[in-house]
Amino acid sequence: MGSTTEANPALPIRKIPGNYGLPIIGPFKDQWDYFHNQGLSIHGVCANVPPGPFIESNPYVTVLDGKSFPVLFDTSKVEKRGLFHNNYSQYYIPSTKFSGGYRILSYLDPSEPNHTKLKNLVFFLLRTLKGEQLAIKGKVAFGDPNDNACFNFLGQAFYGVDPTNTKLGKNGPTLIAKWILFQLLPPFLIKSDYKKLYDFFYNASGKILDEGEKMGIQREEACHNLLSATCFNSYGGIKILFPSLLKFISQAGVKLQKQLAEEIRTVVQSNGGKVTMSGIEQMELMNSVVFETLRIDPPVPLQYGKAKKDLVKKGEILFGFQPFPTKDPNIFSNGEEFVAERFMGKEGEKLLKNVFWSNGPETDNPSVENKQCAGKNFIVLVGRFLMVELFMRYDTFEVTTGTSALGSTVTLTWVKRASLD
Numbered sequence: 345m346g347s348t349t350e351a352n353p354a355l356p357i358r359k360i361p362g363n364y365g366l367p368i369i370g371p372f373k374d375q376w377d378y379f380h381n382q383g384l385s386i387h388g389v390c391a392n393v394p395p396g397p398f399i400e401s402n403p404y405v406t407v408l409d410g411k412s413f414p415v416l417f418d419t420s421k422v423e424k425r426g427l428f429h430n431n432y433s434q435y436y437i438p439s440t441k442f443s444g445g446y447r448i449l450s451y452l453d454p455s456e457p458n459h460t461k462l463k464n465l466v467f468f469l470l471r472t473l474k475g476e477q478l479a480i481k482g483k484v485a486f487g488d489p490n491d492n493a494c495f496n497f498l499g500q501a502f503y504g505v506d507p508t509n510t511k512l513g514k515n516g517p518t519l520i521a522k523w524i525l526f527q528l529l530p531p532f533l534i535k536s537d538y539k540k541l542y543d544f545f546y547n548a549s550g551k552i553l554d555e556g557e558k559m560g561i562q563r564e565e566a567c568h569n570l571l572s573a574t575c576f577n578s579y580g581g582i583k584i585l586f587p588s589l590l591k592f593i594s595q596a597g598v599k600l601q602k603q604l605a606e607e608i609r610t611v612v613q614s615n616g617g618k619v620t621m622s623g624i625e626q627m628e629l630m631n632s633v634v635f636e637t638l639r640i641d642p643p644v645p646l647q648y649g650k651a652k653k654d655l656v657k658k659g660e661i662l663f664g665f666q667p668f669p670t671k672d673p674n675i676f677s678n679g680e681e682f683v684a685e686r687f688m689g690k691e692g693e694k695l696l697k698n699v700f701w702s703n704g705p706e707t708d709n710p711s712v713e714n715k716q717c718a719g720k721n722f723i724v725l726v727g728r729f730l731m732v733e734l735f736m737r738y739d740t741f742e743v744t745t746g747t748s749a750l751g752s753t754v755t756l757t758w759v760k761r762a763s764l765d
């Protein structure tokens with residue numbers, strides 16, 4: 345059906361069974377078989393794989409293992425225009441009517457001039473955050489782990505405004521959920537809800553919009569981008585990552601939980617009871633657990649790129665499903681298992697370059713030239729805060745997990761309050 349990706353020219357191509365003929369059911373069936381029945385030994389294949397029925401059933405080139413996957417990060421080789429992944433309809437590109445008529449940053453290729461301006465705006469938003477302040481605001485959010493707490497945390501962290509004290513009240517999360525899910529339907533159905541969110545962001549982000557104007561971005565365009573970065577990228581991502589962190593620590597059991605509690609409390613105590621950035625860096629096991637969760641369960645697992653030159657055939661879509669490279673047995677021993685201490689020590693640190701959740705190696709940083717997640721370091725930090733807050737309060741806990749349309753759901757079923765200190 346095709347040839348392999350540039351990174352692995354010598355490897356054999358195998359056709360994935362599939363192509364069930366039916367335009368709607370077929371791609372779903374292919375996806376199921378693809379992810380559930382195929383082994384990991386395939387390196388580069390052409391297949392009828394996700395995105396699935398919303399798009400088209402043309403074959404895609406698929407990059408699978410740790411060696412070939414990074415081709416998707418190389419913006420000289422792949423074009424990312426309009427190819428941002430959308431959690432609920434992979435590769436389906438919603439109408440720009442959902443974002444005020446603008447193509448939002450996530451859908452821009454770095455070669456487009458607007459990409460640089462808008463990414464710089466998001467960097468500006470994130471630069472104004474201070475770690476210690478975040479730790480204090482995080483306390484409120486993580487003590488009360490529900491959607492409102494998460495959105496309020498982001499409102500306060502990014503804009504210094506608690507959404508519940510504005511016209512938005514407690515409706516933020518419901519409006520966001522509708523906005524995301526409704527992107528499959530005609531835009532007019534969500535117009536008035538979107539306007540409520542937009543008004544909140546417009547009023548809360550005056551200083552950032554001023555800065556945007558200095559960068560040459562009109563206030564409206566900047567505001568639609570801030571809304572998207574906060575509601576879709578940040579809120580959407582955290583809603584998947586936090587339950588995932590809790591799930592793995594809960595499943596790992598009491599021994600790991602006790603070790604984490606001890607490590608975290610010892611460091612905090614030695615800093616006079618304060619959570620500091622340098623203290624957080626010293627919590628080696630905790631940091632490893634956050635990276636291991638991002639490795640084994642990347643919240644946004646699918647990436648796409650269009651070949652800029654003849655990697656395989658110009659114009660062809662390259663597709664990557666992250667858990668394949670990040671569980672690649674040639675790189676990670678027992679890659680299917682959650683190994684809490686995997687990234688500890690010098691050897692562990694070396695593995696970080698193979699962690700790709702941010703659409704790039706963990707050892708790289710987002711820039712205006714690449715498509716790596718602008719919030720990469722922020723997310724690692726809030727993941728760490730969640731751990732610190734949790735183990736400052738509790739010795740051990742258990743959760744049950746389920747899935748919802750917007751990621752996994754986690755219910756704390758049992759906790760033992762802190763008694764070690």
Ligand code: HEM
Pocket residue numbers: 424427428429449450451452463466470573574577578579580581582585642643644646647648701702703714715716717718719720722723
């Ligand atoms: C757990 C949380 C998050 C995850 C898993 C995540 C993941 C990702 C991924 C995989 C991409 C690349 C998508 C692609 O082009 O294929 C991306 C891009 C992006 N993310 Fe995140 N993200 C998270 C949180 C955040 C936060 C907190 C922000 C910022 C406030 C953010 C801002 C962005 C932006 C602006 C882009 C587009 C970058 C560009 O166009 O160059 N993300 N994110």
